[in-house]
Amino acid sequence: MSTRTPRLRIDAPVGFLLGISLLLAVAVAALAASPADFALSARPHPAAARSFPLFGSLAGWGTTSGSISSPGPTLAVVLGDEVTITLNSADGRPHNWLLDYDGDTNEDAGEPLSNVFSGSPEVLTFTATTAGTFTYWCTVHFGSMFGAFVVLAPEDPPFASLSMPDGVQRWTGGSTHRIWWNLSDAQDPNSALVVYVNYSSSAGSGPIAGPLAGTSNPNHLDWSLPAIDATDVVVNLTVIDTGGRKAFEEALVPVIDSTAPQLSGRFPGSGATDVPRSAIVMITFSEGMNPSATGSPSTVALREDPAGPWIPGTVSWDGPANTVLTFDPLPTLAASASYRVFVNASARDESDPGNPLASADSWTFTAGATVDTTAPVIAHVPPGSIPLGEGLEIAATVTDDGAVASVRLNWTDPTGANLNLSMSASGDRYSTLIPQQLYAGTVSYFLVAVDAGGNAVRNPTATVPVAAPPGVVVLFGNLRGWGFSPDSLSTPGPTLTLSEGESIELLIIGYGGAFPVRHDFYVDWDRNGAPGPGDTVSADVRGNSTRLTLRGEHVGTFTYFCAYHPSTMFGAVVVTGASPAGGLDPLLLGGIGVAAVAVVAGVVLLRRRGKSP
Missing domain, CATH: 2.60.40.420 (Cupredoxins -  blue copper proteins)
Structure with a gap:
């Protein structure tokens, strides 16, 4: 059994043109065979x-x-x-x-x-x-x-484009947000178009509005969000013209958050004594918070107890997560004095407009007699490498002569993106996860530890390579299509070519930034438009990767899909056999393959367009 990198055939002028000619012939035959699916209006379109x-x-x-x-x-x-x-x-x-x-x-x-x-x-x-x-x-x-x-063109179906949501929203459940879209049709004015807006998610689905009449662009409506917690909400826009032709557009709402945040950590703890006079105050929340609303002096404050002066200080966050607020008092705390920390219900999470804190909280601690000047000690061994398409745990042992207040990981990925992440503690062991790596290159990072007295230490910068396993073909996928890199996604995706009986190892990487959606990869060997027992099917990926062996079982041109998003995530698998004397030129086979994949994908898209709104 041999393995090799699949070839992407893009330089076959004769075969490609003949293949496109075949595509046109097949398309004409399909029009003749299925007039209902391709019904067109003959009305002329007046210029507007x-x-x-x-x-x-x-x-x-x-x-x-x-x-x-x-x-x-x-x-x-x-x-x-x-x-x-x-x-x-x-x-x-x-x-x-x-x-x-x-x-x-x-x-x-x-x-x-x-x-x-x-x-x-x-x-x-x-x-x-x-x-x-x-x-x-x-x-x-x-x-x-x-x-x-x-x-x-006059024979085209309507056009629909959602501009809001645009895939980066983090909305508060039960709040109201505006959805914006544009629409157009070659035959009908906007006012004659019928619009349906729906949503779907793992936490529930339902209508938002419709039927609505189109208006002049941009169109909009105000959506009262359901009180759900979900990270996969998809808004669907369906537009139907007077000839019954439909257009669909979908947009992701990465987060709808209906859960009130809570305090999950307090430092110094409630009732703590002999706290260093140089201490900092750290408050950990159960989820990311709105830094401006939560970090204001009217929300988080420190006061000498029971009715002493308010203590000025500076506020910082463990961005971008914004789950840990650090209050650093400007003056040194008074020896043996008692202090009270206040966190008011005006604290809000990072959703828009934000869920308020479940309940206000306060607690006291007592300062000791000394000022701590000794920094923590970090013991850490960097990993040897990070597999492409995966994340990796970074762990360290951190000790101090008093108490460790926080340990953070500051890392920069191969693209130059930088994050500052809090590390969670289990005894003296602190750990966090470097997110999924999509680009080969080098990750650099360092750790910063701070003790209760505000003393900080940073370890030397470590560098770790990010690479795909040797001999593996990497295929990236998201809603924009497939590609051999995150920057080359297309519809259709690249053509995978192998010989009959040959195998290639694929690394399927599904990604979508901070809010990836679910994908898979399957080869439709039986050409029925759905994954089945005889098809090559991967495990699901969602912000991670999976390995798959692709073997050339059948000679011919086949289509690979994501079963969840077949209309945009498809491409061709070409399995070649021994060519007889005078047989078809392989360049012609490549062109025919493009034609066949386009036709099959068109059938899948027509099935989508036949769905009820």
Whole structure:
């Protein structure tokens, strides 16, 4: 049995063109065979005037100066529309706007291009002459300044795009938040489109609103969130035109939090005595907190007990988790004096607008007679490596002549991202988990320990390599598709090519930032569009990785999918056999493979579009 890296065939002009020709022939046959699935309206589309405001900065684009993101908002028009874009510089820098029809990022003849603008708004007007999905850029800066521009052909289904939620929300259960979306149709005005909005999650599913009539863009509604705790809420937008054609769009709400935070740790503890006069106060919460609401003097304070002066001090957090608040008194505490710590119910967790603390709390401790000047001692051995796609526990032994108040891990990943994490204690052993590593390279980190007297020590910086196991092919997946790296995700994903009887080892990595969703990987050997007993199926991944052996059992072109998100997460597996004399050129096989995968994926997508809203 042999192993090798699968090949991604992208340089087969003759075979690819013949394959695309086959795709067109199959598509025409499908239209003839299934008229109900492909029903089109013959009504002509009158050209319309469509206007968009856009604000640009180095951070991206937005329809207002306060909604700038990267990618910027998706703009949708219909072929032949007269488009007017009013362009504004949100950061005062010079920008421009290019609609890149041919995808080469160059300013080519025939592509709409604005003048450079900075102070005054720039108005660009053009006719949408080419149907398809394109990218718009600021060609002065590129980088984060891009977005999608969709030109619908008259026969296209409606267009729907959710702009809020946008996949980073952490909302409070029972609160109200606004959902925003844009819609368009080649045949019907927005007012003739029917809209349904629903949500689904592991904690429950249900309707949000609908049927609604579309309005001028942007559309919106206010959603009273259910009182649930969930990390996988998906908002679904369904748009139906008068011909019965449908468009779907989904957006993740990473967290809906309905649980009130509680105090889970107090340092010094309630009733503690002989506390060093240089002591700090540390408060641990059961979840991440809103730093400004919780760290204000009106929420957390220290006072000499029973009715002495309030003690000034500084507040810091163990960001980004924000579960541990440290209050460092500015004056040295008075010898043998009693002090009371106050934590009021105005403390809120980090959800929006925030669950208040379950109940206010206070406790006392008594200062000793001495000032501690001896720092803790850290004993730690760095790991040899971190597997790509996995996290890793970092542990150390920390001791002190008094009491250890906190130990933190400050680490930087191969991309330069930096986190400062609290380490949990079990006796003298402190540990935490380095998150899932998506990029090969080097992680660097150091530990900082602080004792009850506020004395700190830092160990030397350690460096640890991040790498995939040798001989393993790494395949990354999330809702945007599949790719050999997190930066190369596409739909369809890369083609995996192997010979009959050959095996390759795959490392499937599912990721999604701080709030990953569930994925899997399966090869549809029987071509029925669903995982079955004869298919090669991986374990589920959700912010982690799994290994899988892929063996070329059958000669031909097959499709691999994520069973949970088949419409965007698919690609081709090509298994080659011995070619007879005068047989098909392998380049032609690659082109046919692209055609076959597109057709199969189209069938899966049609099945999705046939769902009830």
